[in-house]
Each structure stands twice: as structure tokens, then as C-alpha cells.
Amino acid sequence: MRVTLWGTRGSLASPGPDTARYGGNTSCVEVEGHDGTVLILDAGTGIRRLGLVLPLTPGPSPVADDRRGGMRRIDVLLTHLHMDHIQGLAFFRLLRTPGVEVHIWGPASATLSLHARLTRYLSPPLFPVFLRDMPSTLFLHEVPCGDFEVGEFRISSALVCHPDPTVGYRIAASGAVLTYLPDHEPALGVDRFPWSRDWTSGVALAAGADLLIHDAQYTGDEYAERIGFGHSSVPQAFAFAEMTEVRHLVPFHHDPAHTDDDLDRLLAETMASARPQFAVTPGVEGASFDLN
Amino acid sequence: MSQKEIELILARQLAGCLATPIFLVDPQGTLLFYNEPAERILGRRFEETGEMPVDEWSTIFKPTDARGAPLAPESLPLVIALNECRPAHGQFWIEGLDGVRRHIEATAFPLIGLADRYVGAVAIFWEVGL
Numbered sequence: 001m002r003v004t005l006w007g008t009r010g011s012l013a014s015p016g017p018d019t020a021r022y023g024g025n026t027s028c029v030e031v032e033g034h035d036g037t038v039l040i041l042d043a044g045t046g047i048r049r050l051g052l053v054l055p056l057t058p059g060p061s062p063v064a065d066d067r068r069g070g071m072r073r074i075d076v077l078l079t080h081l082h083m084d085h086i087q088g089l090a091f092f093r094l095l096r097t098p099g100v101e102v103h104i105w106g107p108a109s110a111t112l113s114l115h116a117r118l119t120r121y122l123s124p125p126l127f128p129v130f131l132r133d134m135p136s137t138l139f140l141h142e143v144p145c146g147d148f149e150v151g152e153f154r155i156s157s158a159l160v161c162h163p164d165p166t167v168g169y170r171i172a173a174s175g176a177v178l179t180y181l182p183d184h185e186p187a188l189g190v191d192r193f194p195w196s197r198d199w200t201s202g203v204a205l206a207a208g209a210d211l212l213i214h215d216a217q218y219t220g221d222e223y224a225e226r227i228g229f230g231h232s233s234v235p236q237a238f239a240f241a242e243m244t245e246v247r248h249l250v251p252f253h254h255d256p257a258h259t260d261d262d263l264d265r266l267l268a269e270t271m272a273s274a275r276p277q278f279a280v281t282p283g284v285e286g287a288s289f290d291l292n
Numbered sequence: 293m294s295q296k297e298i299e300l301i302l303a304r305q306l307a308g309c310l311a312t313p314i315f316l317v318d319p320q321g322t323l324l325f326y327n328e329p330a331e332r333i334l335g336r337r338f339e340e341t342g343e344m345p346v347d348e349w350s351t352i353f354k355p356t357d358a359r360g361a362p363l364a365p366e367s368l369p370l371v372i373a374l375n376e377c378r379p380a381h382g383q384f385w386i387e388g389l390d391g392v393r394r395h396i397e398a399t400a401f402p403l404i405g406l407a408d409r410y411v412g413a414v415a416i417f418w419e420v421g422l
Contacts, residue, residue, distance in 0.1 A: 110406055144407070159298040165406055189305025197295065199304060204295040 001173050001291050004030040007046020008283040010217045010253035011084050018259035023285025026084040027182045037151025040076045041180050043089040051093035075150045078106030080166035081117050098135045105141045107165035114142045161185045161201035162230035170205040176291035179209040182253045185230045194243040206244035210291050216251030238274040252283035297411040315415040321346025321374050335388025354387040370415040373400035395420040
């Protein structure tokens with residue numbers, strides 16, 4: 001599978017000269033299988049640009065990748081419904097394209113369906129167009145729902161520690177595993193993190209993954225002031241990756257207040273202190289990873 | 293062992309931050325955790341007891357009524373919460389693992405996660421009169 005980062009920023013889109021290298025778009029990751037199946041993880045503002053390069057159906061778009069042909073089905077896997085993870089949805093071109101099946105997977109709440117929760121945003125006064133008026137053919141699937149398959153991908157979802165119903169995803173194909181935990185606070189309520197694997201959120205999803213895309217929003221000092229906000233510090237992301245024995249970590253969901261220089265410094269300091277035994281690649285918008 | 297359900301993880305983390313004695317079990321009734329305030333009443337640290345099946349914890353503390361007559365496990369609030377998936381409340385006596393008999397009052401309730409997933413149950417309890 002090929003994994004491409006289209007939005008790596010957390011909480012709020014943060015364009016500008018100080019964030020140009022890491023990117024200012026909020027969470028969106030494209031996962032493309034060998035058979036052409038495409039998954040989109042979260043619909044932050046990064047999904048708008050992704051929609052421009054995914055070919056429309058029928059026939060290729062001016063910027064189409066001929067190898068894919070026209071997209072007839074696309075699956076958008078939402079981890080949760082906080083605004084930075086759904087704000088791009090209405091600007092996703094395939095959602096506005098007749099003839100395309102758009103499957104949206106995401107968590108319901110205890111009292112509201114996924115559809116009802118999504119339409120709180122995709123309806124006036126927050127947005128002028130109703131979800132039901134989108135011209136594509138829309139299918140909504142509530143997670144967690146056990147393992148499911150989309151094309152060649154076998155997908156597991158599970159609730160993780162973050163305010164409001166939030167899931168993480170473990171995606172496997174051809175022997176490779178990607179784990180996506182963009183908003184995750186496994187250290188919540190723990191005196192000394194990391195500790196027991198059995199009692200740590202997200203471990204089952206991440207164990208042994210080839211690539212882990214994980215929340216790394218804060219510095220250690222910032223985390224101490226924001227416990228319970230649902231995010232991790234960069235050192236905690238490294239500790240979680242070590243605990244789960246992943247092969248490659250991508251620190252992700254960068255704080256909107258962190259400039260490119262801040263992130264360079266923060267990651268370098270953590271690399272020096274943690275000395276990880278796994279590969280680490282900063283979550284930079286546009287980066288791609290091939291998992292075989 | 294495998295990773296616990298997120299609701300159990302959060303319940304344990306909450307219990308670890310409270311001064312209220314809390315006892316946490318999975319859907320099979322296996323004791324998963326009790327916190328430090330509960331250790332004082334139960335008479336032993338959780339690290340020493342570890343996880344324990346329901347038929348063991350429901351008898352090891354020797355629950356009795358006020359006259360000292362043994363109580364059936366099925367009458368204990370936490371076992372009712374487990375078996376009938378509803379809140380339950382009661383007063384009874386136990387003998388802690390330190391050998392001290394204590395009068396306690398317990399409220400138990402099932403933990404039902406999203407999509408009606410039954411993930412376990414919790415009991416909160418106090419020593420009566422303290």
C-alpha cells in the first residue's frame with residue numbers, strides 16, 4: 001500500500017510562511033492499495049487537494065492518474081467528528097460528483113447516529129448545503145463494527161482515548177500494516193507513561209505495525225498543562241511507538257502554534273533523548289510511504 | 293492477556309484518581325482492579341491479589357448480613373449488576389483479607405459502551421458510619 005499525507009496539522013488549519021514545510025492543512029491521509037482501492041483517513045482540510053487529484057468517473061480528470069482510472073467508489077474513514085477532521089468533507093470533489101459511491105465510516109454516539117452527527121455540520125447555519133443534497137451516492141457505516149474489508153484492505157477499528165467517541169484504525173494488506181491514531185491520549189490518568197500494555201489505549205491497534213501515524217501535538221511542558229484534551233506529547237508518541245513495537249513512526253497532528261522551526265527542534269530533541277530503535281519520519285504534508 | 297476495552301481503561305484511570313473505593317470487573321465477573329481506597333477496606337493491596345474470578349472474590353471477603361449469616365454471591369450488588377445488567381445497592385458485612393470485619397454499603401452498576409457493548413461493571417463502596 002502507498003500512504004500519502006495530505007493534512008498533518010491538528011485542531012485548526014494553520015497556513016502561512018511559518019508552517020509551509022510541515023503544512024497547514026488538518027488531518028487527511030490517502031491509502032492506496034495495489035488493486036487501486038483508495039481509502040481516505042479523515043476529512044480535514046487536506047481532503048480538498050486530494051479530491052483534485054483523484055480522477056472523476058467516468059473518464060479521467062485533467063489531473064487524473066491513468067493507472068487508477070475513474071473513481072467509482074471511495075471510502076472515507078473518519079476517526080471522529082471534531083471539526084478539524086470533517087471540515088474538508090463538503091469540499092471533497094468526489095462527494096459532489098454524480099455516479100461516485102462515497103462510503104463514510106465513522107463513530108456514532110450513544111444517542112445520535114453517524115448521519116445525525118454529520119448533518120449537524122453539513123446543514124445550515126454552519127454550512128449552506130445539506131448532506132442529502134450532495135450529488136454522489138452516499139453510504140454511511142458506523143464504527144467500531146468489528147473487522148471489515150474494503151477492496152484488498154482488512155480494517156479493524158476500536159475506540160481510543162480522546163474526548164467524544166473516537167476510533168483508531170488498523171489497516172492491513174499484503175502483509176503490511178498501517179495504524180492511524182491521529183488524536184490519542186494513551187497517557188491520560190497514568191502516573192508514569194508508558195506502563196502496562198494491557199491497560200493502554202490503542203495498543204491492540206498499533207502492535208507491531210509497519211507504520212504508525214500518531215498524535216504528537218504537544219511538547220512535554222504543554223502536555224502537562226493540557227491533560228485531558230485528548231492528545232499526546234512528542235515524547236509520549238515515541239514511548240507509545242516503542243511500547244507497541246512498531247517499525248516506523250510518523251509524528252502527526254501538529255499543534256497549530258508550532259512553527260516549522262519549532263517542530264524541527266522538538267523532533268530533534270526527542271530523537272536525541274529517546275534514541276528510538278524504530279524509524280521516525282516527521283509528518284510532513286505531501287510525504288508518501290510505500291509499505292510492502 | 294490482551295488490551296482491555298477503552299471503557300475499562302478509562303474506568304480504571306478514573307478510579308486511580310478518586311478517593312472513593314472502586315472495584316472493577318469484566319463481563320465475566322473477573323476482578324480487574326480495585327483502587328487504593330478500596331485496598332484499605334478489602335485489607336490487601338491489589339498488587340497482591342491481582343485479577344480474580346467472580347466465584348473467588350464473591351466469597352473470599354466472606355460477605356454476611358448483620359447477624360453474621362453468609363450471603364449468597366447472587367445477592368451482592370456487584371453480582372446483581374453483572375447478572376441482571378442493572379444498578380444494585382446494598383449494605384452488608386465483609387471480612388477484609390487483613391482479618392478485620394467491616395460494615396460496608398455498596399452501589400454497583402453495569403458499564404455499557406457505545407453500540408450497547410456490555411464491557412463490565414463497577415462497584416463503589418464505603419464503610420458505614422465512617
